[in-house]
Structures are given as C-alpha cells and as structure tokens.
Amino acid sequence: MPVSVALIGADGSGKTTLFNALTRGRGADGVGMVDVPDERLQRLADAVKPKKVVAAQVRIADAPAGSKAQRIGAAREADVVLKVARCFGPEPDPAAELATLEVDLAITDLATVEKRLELVEREVRVGKKAGTEELEVLRRAREHLDAGRPLSELSLEPGQRALLAPLFPVSAKPAVVVANVDEALLPDGGAAAATLGPEAVVVPARLEAELVELDPAEAAEYRSSYGLRAGGLDAGAGGLITYFTAGEPEVRAWPCDRDSPAPVAAGVIHTDFEKHFIRAEVTSVDDLVAAGSMDALRAAGKLRVEGREYRVQDGDVVFFRVGR
Numbered sequence: 001m002p003v004s005v006a007l008i009g010a011d012g013s014g015k016t017t018l019f020n021a022l023t024r025g026r027g028a029d030g031v032g033m034v035d036v037p038d039e040r041l042q043r044l045a046d047a048v049k050p051k052k053v054v055a056a057q058v059r060i061a062d063a064p065a066g067s068k069a070q071r072i073g074a075a076r077e078a079d080v081v082l083k084v085a086r087c088f089g090p091e092p093d094p095a096a097e098l099a100t101l102e103v104d105l106a107i108t109d110l111a112t113v114e115k116r117l118e119l120v121e122r123e124v125r126v127g128k129k130a131g132t133e134e135l136e137v138l139r140r141a142r143e144h145l146d147a148g149r150p151l152s153e154l155s156l157e158p159g160q161r162a163l164l165a166p167l168f169p170v171s172a173k174p175a176v177v178v179a180n181v182d183e184a185l186l187p188d189g190g191a192a193a194a195t196l197g198p199e200a201v202v203v204p205a206r207l208e209a210e211l212v213e214l215d216p217a218e219a220a221e222y223r224s225s226y227g228l229r230a231g232g233l234d235a236g237a238g239g240l241i242t243y244f245t246a247g248e249p250e251v252r253a254w255p256c257d258r259d260s261p262a263p264v265a266a267g268v269i270h271t272d273f274e275k276h277f278i279r280a281e282v283t284s285v286d287d288l289v290a291a292g293s294m295d296a297l298r299a300a301g302k303l304r305v306e307g308r309e310y311r312v313q314d315g316d317v318v319f320f321r322v323g324r
C-alpha cells in the first residue's frame with residue numbers, strides 16, 4: 001500500500017493550490033501520485049548502476065468538496081496529514097486557524113471513541129468480552145479529546161495505541177504544518193507564518209503551482225531568486241522515513257511510517273512481503289555506495305541480519321527475505 005497524505009485546513013487556505021503544485025497539475029479527482037525528491041537515490045544509482053531508478057511515491061489527496069465533517073473524515077484514511085494554514089490575504093491568523101482545526105479533529109475522534117466505548121462497555125457488561133485494557137484506553141482517550149487535545153499528545157504504550165488504531169483517529173496521525181505564504185513575503189514568510197513556530201514548513205503554494213509549468217532549470221532559478229531551497233516541501237517532514245532497495249534491475253526509494261517494524265516496512269513493497277516476512281538484510285546508503293552492491297557486502301559478511309522486531313531506519317538499504 002502506498003503511503004498516503006491528506007490535505008486539511010480551513011476553507012480557502014490554499015489546499016487545492018498546494019495539491020496542484022505537488023501533483024504538478026496531474027492529479028485527477030483530487031488524488032495524485034507524487035515523487036518524493038531524495039538525493040540519496042542518485043548516489044545509490046551511480047554506485048549500483050541499475051536498469052531502473054524509482055523515486056518514493058506518495059499518494060496525495062486534496063480535501064474533497066463537502067461539509068467540514070466530510071472533509072475531516074476523508075483524512076482518516078491517510079497515513080500523514082498536511083495541515084495547510086493561510087498566511088496570505090487579508091488579516092491572516094494561521095495560529096487561530098490551526099487551533100480551530102485541532103479542536104475539529106478532536107471532536108471528530110471523540111465521536112468515534114464514544115461510539116466504540118458504548119459498544120465495548122455493553123460487551124463487557126454481558127460478559128462477551130474481557131476488554132478492560134481497551135476500556136481504560138478508550139476512557140483516557142475520551143477525556144483527552146473532550147479537552148480538545150489531539151490523540152498524538154496522549155502518551156500510550158504501542159500496544160494501547162494499537163487498540164485505538166481500528167478507529168482511524170485523525171488527531172493521532174503524524175502531521176506537517178504548512179504555512180502557505182504570499183510570494184511577496186519570502187523567504188521567511190512574514191509575521192503571520194512566524195506565529196506557527198519553527199516546525200511549520202513555509203510554502204508559497206500559488207507560486208509553486210506556477211513554477212511547475214516551467215522547465216526544471218528555470219523553476220530552480222526562480223526559486224533561488226526568492227531565496228527558496230529546491231524542492232520546498234518534501235514529505236520527509238511528515239513523520240515518514242525513506243528506506244531503499246538496491247538491486248541490479250532497480251534501485252528504489254520507499255516511504256514508510258517512522259518506527260515501522262520490518263515486516264510492516266516490507267508490506268509497503270507488497271502485502272505478501274508482510275505476511276511472509278522471514279528476515280531483513282540491512283546496510284546504509286554510505287556503506288552500499290562504498291561497496292558497490294548488496295552482493296559484495298553480503299559476501300564480505302557486512303549485511304546486518306535483522307528480525308521482525310527491527311525498526312527500519314531512514315536511509316537503510318534493505319533486502320527482505322520472504323517465504324512463500
């Protein structure tokens with residue numbers, strides 16, 4: 001399953017403009033695939049000389065037309081959310097806009113948690129379910145959401161978090177805040193963007209949407225004239241990491257959630273890889289570039305062997321052993 005990113009934010013904050021910039025105008029029905037730029041990919045390709053080089057791709061979804069609830073609901077399917085805040089136009093107040101969004105996300109999750117809580121309470125009452133840990137987690141989640149706080153800030157053990165996962169809580173998702181600024185305010189984005197703090201990624205969405213029409217060299221020239229670094233927005237900011245596979249037929253970058261256990265990371269390539277995972281052979285981009293091939297590293301006994309518990313790291317080069 002490709003990693004998916006959903007755009008959310010106040011009405012008119014520039015989501016569709018950013019969507020068009022990211023998908024280079026090639027999205028259809030509000031969905032598009034986007035290559036994630038990554039300089040490590042070219043270094044690997046130069047060393048391994050594969051037949052084919054494939055960048056990491058993420059699926060981007062614009063906020064669909066509809067009610068606020070529908071627009072937030074659509075983001076529940078995504079792995080990562082991009083929160084777009086308006087820092088352009090009349091009287092921008094992106095911090096307040098984001099605070100309102102956070103509360104809306106919490107309210108959405110509160111409704112799901114309450115529904116689930118009712119069901120589990122009933123099942124526990126009639127003895128159909130032991131469910132005490134789930135009850136405790138749901139009650140803590142309810143209290144937290146009721147105070148308007150996102151679930152991402154609730155401290156839970158991984159096992160407890162897993163109990164909430166089937167509810168697809170949108171406030172638990174990794175998020176990137178995008179300060180959508182007017183090009184006149186580049187490079188820093190001005191006072192409004194500054195209220196979002198240093199974590200926010202400053203992007204002039206309208207300018208970026210225009211730059212995709214130019215050839216890459218010209219676009220790069222424009223970007224530097226505005227003091228923007230190339231690429232502007234890479235999905236790497238969003239709690240995602242990139243790992244690589246590097247064989248002769250293909251060198252490829254794969255996006256996956258930070259802290260994914262090895263079988264889950266393998267599942268990004270193919271769902272069967274998750275099911276039939278045996279082990280992972282792992283090295284780093286630098287070591288592979290130095291050695292020239294996975295085979296050379298393997299022969300020298302320099303590939304680390306990792307099991308199901310291993311958490312794939314950003315920049316790992318991995319060969320998955322899978323059964324069938």
Ligand SMILES: Nc1nc2c(ncn2[C@@H]2O[C@H](COP(=O)(O)OP(=O)(O)OP(=O)(O)O)[C@@H](O)[C@H]2O)c(=O)[nH]1
Nearest residue numbers: 010011012013014015016017088181182204205206
């Ligand atoms: N000056 C300026 N205008 C922008 C920028 N981004 C978007 N706009 C304008 O803001 C308006 C709304 O942009 P959209 O991209 O449609 O916003 P949206 O978030 O998709 O809006 P809804 O889907 O209706 O919630 C349009 O007129 C855009 O041209 C920007 O970076 N700078």
Ligand SMILES: [Mg+2]
Nearest residue numbers: 015016017063
């Ligand atoms: Mg829109």
